[in-house]
Amino acid sequence: MEWFYWLVPWEESILVVAATGSAALFFLRGCALVRPSLHRKLCFWGGLSLVYLVSHTQLDYYSEHQFFIHRLQHLALHHLGPFLIVLSRPCPVLLAGMPSRMRQAFHLMAGWKPIQYPAQALCNPVVAVVLFSMLIGFWLLPSIHFTAMIDWRLYRVMNWSMFLSGLIFWGLVLTPGPVFAVKLSPGSRIGMMLAIIPPQIVIGAIIFFTSHELYPIYTICGRAIGGINALADQQIGGIILWIHGAMMSAVGILIVILMELMLAEYPKHGQKVA
Amino acid sequence: MGKNFAGSRNFGYDRLAAGLVIALAMSACNSTEQGHVKEVTGHLPDLSFSLSSDEGQPVTAKTYEGKVLLMYFGFTHCREECPISMARLTRVMHLLGEDADRAHILFVTVDPTRDGPRELRRYLAQFDLEQATGLTGTPDEIGGLAKRYRNAFRPHFPAGGEGGIMHGDAVYIFDTQGRARLLATSGDPEETLAEDLRDLLPS
Incomplete structure (x- = not known):
């Protein structure tokens, strides 16, 4: 049962359990009513389980004690997880699966x-x-x-802020319809995805090319994986930030272009795309 | 691929965001305090543990109340960091002179299966130190304490073999009321550490 141990949360968080648990429950109930396509279901479950796995299992121990794994965790929390969740267009399904009072409260809010x-x-x-x-x-x-990695409260604020900002950003750029009355043209949405590339390249490159230890906290508190020295750890982390940002934007841009092409070709059924 | 995108200018925001991020990153490079041990007041929890001392007695944080505490995670078979760190702490205690009576070093083993009270006592005897106690316990007890202070140690997956245990070089420093105040590393000069410890001692 060694594998089971990996699923035991390293640090329990009621908020993570409540948020993922209720999202999963509402989506399950909503599926029975709305019947989303298989690929939307796959996207939702993939995204939700990815976010849960990187934040509420033993993997979290490695994220706390190895810089490049911390970067991978944020890749999942800020990019891939929210990206997949948004791609599944979960709002109608989640709303349908909610208790009616809660749904009314949401509409009121x-x-x-x-x-x-x-x-x-x-x-x-x-x-x-x-x-x-x-x-x-x-x-x-x-x-x-440094402070975020030693203070557990700040650590959680950091991870939540990454996830929520990812959800907002990818929600805006990947949703064809208006979001909170903000209707963006496909061009602006592609522009937004292009705009996030340079900052990530710059920060990733700064981290990669810095020849001294920028984040000594991992050496001070100990690294989870042996055989990787401080600078190598830092450089792998920098590369992850440097490359994946552009990669995710490129995938996002392709999806928006595909959605627009499908909408132009089959305007009535266009909404089924992606 | 990224570089091609970087070249296009559909929006002016990219330059704005990049500029802000670079400015922030640059400002941070100079923000570390010079000449002082890293302050962690309010960020790490107060000292709390229940372990066995190298005398075989059960001890808690209360046992050392009224002393400035220096807590270090290590193990007696360590050939690299631990002897160096302990030698440094010994020198810090000597620099403190008479004030050293009001400070105490807690050497917490991260290899509890091999380090019993006897091994810890024998190990600490090598250093010319009166104010040091070795602490041991079950892997879960040690794991709980290490986790509380974000030290890399997992009780269920211990790395085996001589010197195979990975650990940091952090020295957690608590004031006389058991509040976490400083986080010292092997990079801090002994003189600075002694000076900052003196500031924590009530006059």
């Missing part, structure tokens, strides 16, 4: 001005791009990173 204004501000393309890129840079500032 969506129409409430104090919610609408900040939501619209967050969905502004410039804000979304800056937030997405700034968060990567902010948590990688050496002094901030």
Whole structure:
């Protein structure tokens, strides 16, 4: 039962269990009513389980104690996980699977001005791009990173902020329809995905080319994997940030182009694409 | 591929965001404090443990109340970091002079299967130190303490073999009330460490 041990959370978080648990439950119930396509289901379960696995299993121990694994964790939390979840267009399914009172509360909240204004501000393309890129840079500032890795509260804020900003960004660029009354043209959405590439390349390259240890916390508290020295660990982490950013944007851009082509060709059934 | 995208200018935001990120990254390079041990007040939890001392007695954080504590995770078979770190801490204690009576080193083993009270006592005797105690316990007890202070140690997957245990060089420093205050490393000069420890001692 060694493999089972890997699923035991390294640090329990009720919030992670409650969030993933309720999302999974609502999606399951919603599936019975809405009947989404198989590929939407695969995207949702893939994204949700990826986010859960990297944040609530023994993998979290490695993310805390090895810089490049920490970067892989954020690749899953900020890019791949939210990307897949958004691709499954989960909102109608989740809403259908919710208890009716909760659904009403959501609809009420969506129409409430104090919610609408900040939501619209967050969905502004410039804000979304800056937030997405700034968060990567902010948590990688050496002094901030040091504190986030020793303070468990900040560590959780870091991971949640990455996931939520990923959800907002990919939600905006991959959804063809309006999000909180913000309707973006395919061109702007492709532009947004292009805009997040340079900051990631720059930060990744700075980390890769720095010849001293930027993040000594991993040496101070000990590394999880032996045989990889501090600089090698740092360089692999830098490369992951450097390359994957462009990669995810490229995939996103291809998907948007594909969606637009399908919409142009089959306008009535276009919504079924992706 | 990324470089091609970087060249296109569909939006001006990319330059704005990149500029801000670079500015932040640059400012951070100079923000580390010079001449002082890293302060961690409020970020790490207060000292709490229940282990066995090298005398075989059960001890808790309360046992050492009123002393400035230096906690280090290591093991007696370690050939590299541990002897160097312990020698450094010994020198720090000597630099403290009379104040050393109000400070105490806790050497917590990360190899509890091999390091019993007797091994720990014999190991610490090599250093010219009165103010040091070796602490041992079950792998889960040690694991709990290491996890509390974010030290890399997992009780269920111990790395076996001589010197095969990986551990950091952190020295966790607690004030007389057991609050985590400083995080020292092998990079901090002994003089600086002694000076910062003196600041934690009530006058």
